[in-house]
Amino acid sequence: MPVSPTFKLLLAVLATLFGPQPVSASMEPVRHLPQSTHIPLLLAATETLGGEEFTAENAASVVRKRSRGRVLSVETVKQEGQLFYEVKVLLKSGEIRIYHVDTTTGGIQ
Known part of the structure; x- marks a missing residue:
């Protein structure tokens, strides 16, 4: 099964967002973001994910990876x-x- 360019772009964006990040000595960990803070998640800015609808299963997967929770x-x-x-x-x-x-869009708020 060939992998679409959109899917490859999505993987690259997710790897960039959730991969290892440089740590600065002056940075403090974020423990809780206020509800008014919106954190957009770039998902190729389209209505589809690899040619498919953005489903509840896709949303659960993205949030699970982002939060590292259950x-x-x-x-x-x-x-x-x-x-x-x-x-x-x-x-x-x-x-x-x-x-x-x-x-x-799959953007997280």
């Missing part, structure tokens, strides 16, 4: 006319965090 549930939610996946995750610290994933 996905507890994924629900499709419509708020203010916009559809998104609400992904509930149990973090290693024991905290439960909810991520909102855009159903069109």
Whole structure:
């Protein structure tokens, strides 16, 4: 099965975002980001993922890798006319965090 260029681009973006990062002595670890902070996840800025729809399974996979937690549930939610996946995750610290994933772009909020 051939791998599409879009999929290769997606893998490169994910490797860049989630791969090893240089650490500065002046940097403090981020323990919690306020809900008002939006963290866009670049997924080739298209409505599709390798020629397929961005599904709830894709959203769970992206959030699982980003949070390094255990996905507890994924629900499709419509708020203010916009559809998104609400992904509930149990973090290693024991905290439960909810991520909102855009159903069109895969951007995480």
